[in-house]
Amino acid sequence: MSAGTTTPVRPDDAAGAARFGFLNGFASLLRAEWIKFRSVRGWVIGMIVAVVVMEFMGLFLAQAHVGCQVSGGPAKSGAACVQPMPLGPGGEAVNDQYYFVHQPLGSSGTLTVRLTSLTGWYGGNGGVPAAPSNPLAGLQRGLQPWSKAGIIITDSTKQGSAYAAIMSTGSHGVAMQYNYTSSVAGRPGAVGPASPRWLRLVRSGDAISGYDSADGAHWTLVGAAHLAGLADTVQAGMFATSPQHTQVTQFVGHSQGQISPSLATGVFDHVRLSGGSAGGGGAWTGDNVGSNQPFGPGSTQAETFHQAGGRFTITGSGDIAPVVNGMGSGPTASISQHLIGTFAGLIAVAVVAVMFMTAEYRRGLIRLTLAASPRRWRVLVAKAVVVGAVSFVAGLVAAVIAVPIGAHIDHVNGLYVFQASAATTARVLAGTGLLLAVMAVLALAIGSMVRRSAVAVTAVIVGIVVPYFLGVAQVLPTSASEWLMRVTPAAGFSVQQSLVVYPQVTNSYTTPNGYYPLGPWGGFAVLCGWALVAMAGAVYLLRRRDA
């Protein structure tokens, strides 16, 4: 009982030792699983196969060429067929086509108008007038949701110029839009003789502010744009334009789409310009900006303007907006297009991941494994880490090769490749690795639960590949396949989305066009949720059942 002869064990020491032992044990478990993985030649080959099929499908099979032949001339293909698309200030492809009635404006000034009417026409024979004398023959009355009429200040009448505009739209009320990609909502409601809209743009150097008003006396600021490097003398005036009318009818088995040009007519009065080069009293010039654009809403040959006293009636067709991937967008591609082989890679990875678990049962090795590491969940976690890490590397390597080479091939073939920011590109590349990693963990967990490799592989493929297949092959109606893309593990593919959804452009933002219903990380989270639930189930069953 002499004090000092016993060394009391301090609780935190014990905990520290245990934690160290735990980490040490887990590290050797990881090492054991890694050795198992790399010593089975078939599994290593399986991972290499995954990378190779991703490249083969993505670069060789998923190629699109633009071909053309001008009446009797030699058949051409690729870039020779395509006129370049106009690019906006941010470098993105844009539609820039509108009827513009304008005057020069100096470095500061104000343009105010009253818009009393916005009406439209659409349909017809693909832009070819039924009778040359009457371009409106065969058209129906009606506005598109984003038909627009309003005022605009633009660097020049060249397509793709920097601009800021405030307008009234077909069904989205007043909006201030600038530099193609930005749109801010203003006063809601439709415009008409009983409810006119007053619109105002104020330029001060590079800054342009947009205001709207119901009565011309009480003004509300809608938005402010900063257009870097705006020229001293710009063009200011009234415009009207209307994007193509798109009607997509979805059927089981296929969808049917119709595109036709449309027209919007805006009626303006109370036009006041201060800061114009001629002191506001200059003559107004009419221009059909971008009427020769190769792809886009098309022309109806009815674009015009006339002026009677202080009243301007302007009719235009086209759009001032970014190009999106969908019907009528011309030959375009996204940087993710060449990752289509992820499906094939995924099947190879799933086969390897499932066998990584089921092989233990088949050879009876599982009893040795569990005897060496009686805490069974740690075995499963170690396997998940190993197979997940290997799959991540495989996916990343495949994507880093396929994306830049694919974009180059598209460029040579005459396709416009939608530009993606560096952050988006990094997310798509790393996301492909993460996608394969989490799907491998899911496959491993299912393999551990069902123990039968054929059933497990089928479950993974049916859960991940089939929902996407049903969507792109249009076997199911769009609503049903988009629902599947939200709730099944296939939602994870949205991490590969590189296209941007623009609410100010009407389009069918669906999976076959490269837009997933959940955001990139939202969809990935759904996949992670599946993997977590499957891992929990696998741990539970591994502890409960005899090996």
Place this chain on the structure above:
Amino acid sequence: MNMTLAVRRDALHAEWTKLRTVSGPAWLLAGLVAATVGVGAAVDAASRCPAGEVCQVDTAKLTFTGIDLGQAVVAILAVLAFSNEYSNGMIRVTLAAMPRRGLVLAAKAALVTGLVLVAGAVGVLGSLLAGRLMLPGHGYTVARGFTALSLSDGPMLRAAAGSILYLGLIALLSLGVAALVREAAVAIGVVLALLYLFPIIVASVGADPHWQRHLEQIGPMQAGLYIQATTNLHALPLSPWAGLGVLALWSAGALLLGALSLSLRDA
């Protein structure tokens, strides 16, 4: 001659005993029927063609959509019929008792395909019945030009019978692949990749119709399922029976390679 017949009967009997005495195949056959009828009925229930609209829908394809999933169950059944023997070493007993290896493969093929045809027929007729009960009420009536959901309609009879044959050919394809690669996980991965990847590639080469058409002609699933088409036949890349023929070529090729591999390699 009698001797050969007896051997063949014995081979069939042995395979039948193996299939009959484990519960897996029975469950998978039930799963085949459930997947085919269930998916078909769900799609029937979700589809509408409102009055006044023009719907270009093929009622045969619509009501037999369940085959898209049912074929995965067929692939599991056929692959397991072979791979299971390799995984538990039974194959050595089988081949010792039945040294003519081609006969073993033939007996398995005959039995598995026969069972799949029977269960497939139940699934296809069930789907047809579900379509018949639901689709006319959703606007898909004969009066509006849709194919009648009845076996007395020539094209519909061809679509129904062809769908059953399609499942049988998928069984043969899977069996051939399983004999070739042996490992169940790899075999099922190869079969499902062959089936589902072609349509995904086709959808992604949108801008090149020429390439697309060729891929549609050689893809085992897409070509094989032309047998379900009853409308717009002239627009198909292949005629319905030629499409099923493409799948038959895939199955024959897989079986041939499987038979070669079985007789040349050690078990």
